[in-house]
Amino acid sequence: MIRILKKKQLSSDVFQMELEAPHISESRKAGQFVILMLDDEYSERIPLTIADGDGKKGTITIIFQAVGGTTLALSRLEEGEAIAHVLGPLGTPTHIEKQKKPVICVGGGIGVAPLHPIVQAHKAAGNRVITIMGARNKDLLILEEEMAALSDELIICTDDGSKGRKALVTEPLKELCEADEKPAECVAIGPPVMMKFCAETTRPYKLHTMVSLNTIMVDGTGMCGGCRVTVGKETKFVCVDGPEFDGHLVDFSSMMSRMSSYKTQEDEHTCRLEEKAKELAAGGVR
Amino acid sequence: MTCGYKDPGTLDLEALAVRENLNLPQGLNQIKKKDRAAIPQQEMPSQEAGIRGGNMTEVALGYSENQVIVEASRCLECANAPCVKGCPVSIDIPGFIGAAAKGEFDEALDIIKESSMLPAICGRVCPQEKQCMETCTLGKIRKDPMESVAIGRIERFLADRGAEKGDSTVDKAPSTGKKVAIVGSGPSGLTTAADLARLGHEVTVFEAFHKAGGVTVYGIPEFRLPKSIVQREVDNLEAMGVQFVYDFLVGRTRTVKELMEKDGYHAVYVANGAGLPKFMNIPGENLVGVFSANEYLTRANLMKAYDTEKAATPIYKSRKVAVFGGGNVAMDAARTALRLGAEEVHIVYRRTEKEMPARVEEVHHAREEGIIFDLLTNPTAIISDDQGRVAGIECLQYELGEADESGRRRPVAIEGSEFFMDIDTCITALGNSSNPLVTGTTPELDTNKWGNITVNEDGMTSMPGVFAGGDIVQGAATVILAMGDGRTAARGIHEYLNQ
Numbered sequence: 001m002i003r004i005l006k007k008k009q010l011s012s013d014v015f016q017m018e019l020e021a022p023h024i025s026e027s028r029k030a031g032q033f034v035i036l037m038l039d040d041e042y043s044e045r046i047p048l049t050i051a052d053g054d055g056k057k058g059t060i061t062i063i064f065q066a067v068g069g070t071t072l073a074l075s076r077l078e079e080g081e082a083i084a085h086v087l088g089p090l091g092t093p094t095h096i097e098k099q100k101k102p103v104i105c106v107g108g109g110i111g112v113a114p115l116h117p118i119v120q121a122h123k124a125a126g127n128r129v130i131t132i133m134g135a136r137n138k139d140l141l142i143l144e145e146e147m148a149a150l151s152d153e154l155i156i157c158t159d160d161g162s163k164g165r166k167a168l169v170t171e172p173l174k175e176l177c178e179a180d181e182k183p184a185e186c187v188a189i190g191p192p193v194m195m196k197f198c199a200e201t202t203r204p205y206k207l208h209t210m211v212s213l214n215t216i217m218v219d220g221t222g223m224c225g226g227c228r229v230t231v232g233k234e235t236k237f238v239c240v241d242g243p244e245f246d247g248h249l250v251d252f253s254s255m256m257s258r259m260s261s262y263k264t265q266e267d268e269h270t271c272r273l274e275e276k277a278k279e280l281a282a283g284g285v286r
Numbered sequence: 287m288t289c290g291y292k293d294p295g296t297l298d299l300e301a302l303a304v305r306e307n308l309n310l311p312q313g314l315n316q317i318k319k320k321d322r323a324a325i326p327q328q329e330m331p332s333q334e335a336g337i338r339g340g341n342m343t344e345v346a347l348g349y350s351e352n353q354v355i356v357e358a359s360r361c362l363e364c365a366n367a368p369c370v371k372g373c374p375v376s377i378d379i380p381g382f383i384g385a386a387a388k389g390e391f392d393e394a395l396d397i398i399k400e401s402s403m404l405p406a407i408c409g410r411v412c413p414q415e416k417q418c419m420e421t422c423t424l425g426k427i428r429k430d431p432m433e434s435v436a437i438g439r440i441e442r443f444l445a446d447r448g449a450e451k452g453d454s455t456v457d458k459a460p461s462t463g464k465k466v467a468i469v470g471s472g473p474s475g476l477t478t479a480a481d482l483a484r485l486g487h488e489v490t491v492f493e494a495f496h497k498a499g500g501v502t503v504y505g506i507p508e509f510r511l512p513k514s515i516v517q518r519e520v521d522n523l524e525a526m527g528v529q530f531v532y533d534f535l536v537g538r539t540r541t542v543k544e545l546m547e548k549d550g551y552h553a554v555y556v557a558n559g560a561g562l563p564k565f566m567n568i569p570g571e572n573l574v575g576v577f578s579a580n581e582y583l584t585r586a587n588l589m590k591a592y593d594t595e596k597a598a599t600p601i602y603k604s605r606k607v608a609v610f611g612g613g614n615v616a617m618d619a620a621r622t623a624l625r626l627g628a629e630e631v632h633i634v635y636r637r638t639e640k641e642m643p644a645r646v647e648e649v650h651h652a653r654e655e656g657i658i659f660d661l662l663t664n665p666t667a668i669i670s671d672d673q674g675r676v677a678g679i680e681c682l683q684y685e686l687g688e689a690d691e692s693g694r695r696r697p698v699a700i701e702g703s704e705f706f707m708d709i710d711t712c713i714t715a716l717g718n719s720s721n722p723l724v725t726g727t728t729p730e731l732d733t734n735k736w737g738n739i740t741v742n743e744d745g746m747t748s749m750p751g752v753f754a755g756g757d758i759v760q761g762a763a764t765v766i767l768a769m770g771d772g773r774t775a776a777r778g779i780h781e782y783l784n785q
């Protein structure tokens with residue numbers, strides 16, 4: 001049992017939780033994630049990035065978007081309640097090197113959450129970080145203050161121009177690639193399409209670009225192969241070899257179709273849960 | 287093989303008739319060896335094939351008391367007991383079968399328990415025809431190991447009966463104050479935990495998953511090994527004071543070294559299994575609809591995806607399934623797919639049925655349930671539809687050629703035999719190799735070229751105080767070997783701690 005110490009709503013469907021998990025908090029590094037399961041029997045195992053942590057307090061922070069059955073149910077848990085199972089830290093930590101030139105960190109939507117510890121780690125290594133954050137509109141931007149405080153430069157983009165530049169994140173990314181001071185590397189995390197286009201943007205400039213893949217997972221220990229992706233013609237397991245890979249080598253179209261494997265079942269499940277929630281809210285059938 | 291289905295009641299009555307006719311068990315001493323050998327083997331009562339294909343409950347239902355007494359009376363009580371040499375943990379087979387034949391079931395179970403920790407599990411899943419039944423004299427006389435004394439079935443009866451009576455009282459030595467960490471809660475880890483707890487050591491089992499049992503809970507399906515049987519063993523261990531820590535991945539949450547240096551464990555037993563699925567490296571293997579058997583079975587078993595009403599974990603909806611491989615894993619995946627509603631399930635295997643590594647009983651059950659066997663066939667490519675999903679497979683036909691070094695005849699592709707199979711789901715069941723998570727984060731551990739940890743005869747690795755056993759040492763093997771290793775390591779650890 002892992003206790004929820006704090007809960008905060010960051011936007012209409014994004015939530016932040018601080019969990020009491022001393023072992024994980026002690027060992028975790030940037031780029032790693034956990035797999036959680038809400039109850040013992042019938043719930044599903046889902047991966048979430050460790051967005052932050054406090055080794056002294058023995059806590060970790062998760063930030064998630066309520067998109068389907070499990071994340072919706074998680075968003076309904078309150079402070080003081082518990083999650084049955086949290087396994088971690090999983091995955092290979094981000095490779096952080098001292099760089100002479102700036103590091104560009106791009107986060108799209110909920111992708112800013114997994115980006116946060118990576119920016120932290122680059123700053124801790126003494127690197128100059130330029131962060132680009134993107135969202136559909138200003139209400140969907142998360143962690144703006146934290147990112148502003150951490151980054152040497154912060155560029156905000158929204159699709160509708162309600163905050164920052166009215167642009168896709170790839171626009172400022174391209175400009176930075178063409179700037180006088182060539183960046184050392186790029187990290188891009190967000191929806192698969194965004195990561196794919198970021199990789200396409202930096203490809204002509206041969207700018208090393210890491211992306212963090214969010215495939216479907218079961219065990220998270222390299223046992224099932226469900227999370228596999230094709231990277232440079234080789235099969236890799238995201239949960240142990242990743243989650244970060246060279247964006248110029250990832251076969252995004254294969255990955256995106258694999259992510260939709262259970263689309264119909266997931267939608268049905270979410271609908272059922274929503275209906276139940278409505279019934280409960282209406283004080284109806286139990 | 288008998289044809290025609292007989293229900294458990296009929297089988298019991300038939301056994302009763304034999305029993306009365308031979309005046310068993312009192313008449314045991316009067317039965318001559320020749321007459322014993324003539325008693326027909328008792329058929330295992332099972333759910334009817336047409337019914338069980340639609341449910342997840344256990345297929346084999348277990349002998350009745352009458353059947354056990356009759357079956358045990360078939361044993362010739364051979365002086366040299368060749369059967370014992372076939373059992374990896376050398377159970378005193380004539381001893382326990384002799385007791386069972388007399389109806390002394392408690393004594394019989396005690397004899398088994400001297401050597402085997404998990405008789406309810408091994409009785410169900412041991413490949414008996416390649417172990418104790420292969421060397422049994424009766425099978426030799428009958429020229430078929432399947433006709434040997436059904437040793438495992440008797441074992442299963444005794445274990446289940448014992449559990450029903452609640453036989454879990456064990457003597458525990460006074461505390462030694464020594465702490466042992468066990469990595470992995472599969473059959474090997476559970477066995478070591480039991481032996482060490484009995485010897486008075488403080489045992490903690492660290493398990494990556496949220497449930498204990500290893501492959502016996504996430505791989506082997508409910509219809510072959512009910513999860514409640516594994517849970518019973520885990521409950522017994524907890525009652526003995528063994529601690530279980532779930533959601534703990536050694537190598538990530540903590541390394542082996544940290545367990546010893548930071549957490550003060552005096553010894554560690556690494557029994558993390560061989561969980562790394564093999565793929566075939568053919569085109570199309572990463573399409574939607576291609577699964578490793580590990581993934582497919584974990585979703586179905588551990589995550590209970592078969593219960594579409596309650597379980598949140600989805601499982602792929604299939605119409606026509608092809609399972610690649612011929613071992614137990616392949617049979618389990620195929621029979622699970624059938625139970626999840628597939629219309630057609632194929633086993634696609636390169637050699638013939640004779641070479642299949644699966645237990646004979648499982649192959650037989652799979653055939654009865656309507657699984658289609660495409661033998662001497664191998665896939666060469668998986669074909670995609672326009673959405674990246676499986677639309678079929680390309681196969682080649684094979685024939686058996688010359689024997690290779692291992693004595694098995696090597697399958698050779700027949701030129702021009704390419705053909706297409708209409709399939710929407712592929713499951714690769716080609717076995718597992720060793721998962722590198724623990725060895726990769728513990729450079730002190732020596733491994734062989736397959737990544738398996740190497741150990742000495744006491745089960746100790748190249749790292750002092752660290753022992754290993756089960757699939758991580760043997761390569762994907764069997765429950766009984768994993769258990770045997772666990773026993774050896776427990777003795778080794780006990781000696782090491784007493785030094």
Ligand SMILES: Cc1cc2nc3c(=O)[nH]c(=O)nc-3n(C[C@H](O)[C@H](O)[C@H](O)COP(=O)(O)OP(=O)(O)OC[C@H]3O[C@@H](n4cnc5c(N)ncnc54)[C@H](O)[C@@H]3O)c2cc1C
Pocket residue numbers: 033044046047048049050063064065066067068069070071072110113114213214215216217243259260263266267269270
């Ligand atoms: C290594 C890793 C780290 C992750 N970190 C975070 C994080 O920090 N915060 C966060 O909000 N999410 C993160 N995700 C994604 C998160 O795991 C999924 O959103 C979650 O599994 C959805 O589960 P669900 O039952 O709520 O939704 P489902 O009902 O399973 O799915 C709802 C919808 O989301 C889509 N979906 C399913 N699985 C994923 C997935 N893995 N990624 C994206 N979309 C998916 C489905 O296609 C469907 O449209 C991460 C994924 C991985 C692999």
Ligand SMILES: Cc1cc2nc3c(=O)[nH]c(=O)nc-3n(C[C@H](O)[C@H](O)[C@H](O)COP(=O)(O)OP(=O)(O)OC[C@H]3O[C@@H](n4cnc5c(N)ncnc54)[C@H](O)[C@@H]3O)c2cc1C
Pocket residue numbers: 221411412413469470471472473474475492493494495498499500501502505506534535536537557558559560561583614615618645721723724755756757758762763764765766768
């Ligand atoms: C589908 C299938 C069917 C089979 N059928 C049969 C059969 O009929 N008869 C038979 O005899 N054998 C069968 N086997 C083989 C048998 O199950 C194995 O040989 C046996 O389970 C090995 O036991 P083990 O304890 O070594 O490892 P496992 O049973 O693999 O257990 C290892 C445990 O360690 C955990 N673990 C792994 N890594 C870590 C880590 N880093 N930290 C913490 N925990 C970790 C795993 O989650 C797992 O619970 C089958 C195997 C499969 C996959």
Ligand code: SF4
Pocket residue numbers: 372373374375376377379402408409412414417418419437438441766
């Ligand atoms: S443990 Fe397995 S091999 Fe040994 S006697 Fe029992 S069934 Fe046979």
Ligand code: SF4
Pocket residue numbers: 360361362363364367368369370379380383421422423424425434435437
């Ligand atoms: S070899 Fe067969 S017949 Fe002989 S003692 Fe063993 S089980 Fe009995």
Ligand code: FES
Pocket residue numbers: 216217218219220221222223224225226227228237238239240
């Ligand atoms: S999630 Fe199972 S291997 Fe990665």
